[in-house]
Amino acid sequence: MIYMSEVSKIYSNGLVALADITVEIASGDFVFIVGPSGAGKSTFIKLIFREELPSSGKIVVNGRNVANMSPGDVPYLRRNLGIVFQDFRLLPNKTVYDNVAFAMRVVEAPRREIQKRVYNVLELVGLRHKVRTYPAELSGGEQQRVAIARAIVNNPAVVIADEPTGNLDPDTSWEIMKVLDSINKAGTTVVMATHDKTVVDGMRKRVLAIEKGRIVRDQQKGVYGYED
Numbered sequence: 001m002i003y004m005s006e007v008s009k010i011y012s013n014g015l016v017a018l019a020d021i022t023v024e025i026a027s028g029d030f031v032f033i034v035g036p037s038g039a040g041k042s043t044f045i046k047l048i049f050r051e052e053l054p055s056s057g058k059i060v061v062n063g064r065n066v067a068n069m070s071p072g073d074v075p076y077l078r079r080n081l082g083i084v085f086q087d088f089r090l091l092p093n094k095t096v097y098d099n100v101a102f103a104m105r106v107v108e109a110p111r112r113e114i115q116k117r118v119y120n121v122l123e124l125v126g127l128r129h130k131v132r133t134y135p136a137e138l139s140g141g142e143q144q145r146v147a148i149a150r151a152i153v154n155n156p157a158v159v160i161a162d163e164p165t166g167n168l169d170p171d172t173s174w175e176i177m178k179v180l181d182s183i184n185k186a187g188t189t190v191v192m193a194t195h196d197k198t199v200v201d202g203m204r205k206r207v208l209a210i211e212k213g214r215i216v217r218d219q220q221k222g223v224y225g226y227e228d
């Protein structure tokens with residue numbers, strides 16, 4: 001599903017963000033990426049959706065080598081990835097329905113299919129009743145659930161999330177984790193970078209710990225392992 005072999009990322013200022021990463025994430029896995037601030041977690045996530053290119057090494061996502069993919073192929077890669085960010089990134093001038101439908105319109109799905117699927121995913125995240133609402137009228141947790149609905153509307157094989165609970169209180173974070181867990185139980189691979197000790201310790205999923213750009217721990221049913 002996701003395979004990295006001897007991957008390094010050196011930013012243009014010479015900073016080594018990741019060094020010699022080799023890891024495999026299987027289809028259906030749920031993986032937390034943890035580690036101190038600046039360890040390389042976001043860089044790891046960005047390499048998967050080709051927001052950043054590796055300086056060396058091979059990255060295979062859904063059977064395709066991301067490192068040498070032509071720019072024209074990037075949209076195809078991203079169609080099979082659902083991406084969720086800490087700050088939700090919803091379109092403020094569009095309703096909940098349109099925010100989610102937008103991701104299907106760009107892949108030119110038929111209108112009727114869009115309607116059916118948008119209602120389905122909004123049902124899944126418990127927000128079907130909010131279809132006509134605008135993002136500013138929603139709580140943070142609700143906005144993040146819309147962002148998750150948008151991420152999964154095209155039925156991606158993998159959902160990657162960078163600190164999705166970072167702006168949310170503990171109860172709301174749990175709501176988000178329940179949604180991600182149910183998506184994972186339905187077969188989607190989930191890769192989530194997080195600082196949220198309570199979430200990681202409560203979920204007991206695979207944990208990859210990154211420190212100074214290297215994987216220092218790969219633990220099944222793992223724990224957060226840091227004190228913050």
Ligand SMILES: Nc1ncnc2c1ncn2[C@@H]1O[C@H](COP(=O)(O)OP(=O)(O)OP(=O)(O)O)[C@@H](O)[C@H]1O
Pocket residue numbers: 011012013015016017035036037038039040041042043044
């Ligand atoms: N575009 C960039 N140019 C130069 N250096 C960068 C860039 N992006 C990140 N870095 C550096 O690379 C290192 C890893 O950053 P990254 O954002 O991956 O860490 P992180 O583990 O996600 O941190 P945090 O938990 O604070 O979000 C850091 O030292 C950071 O300053």
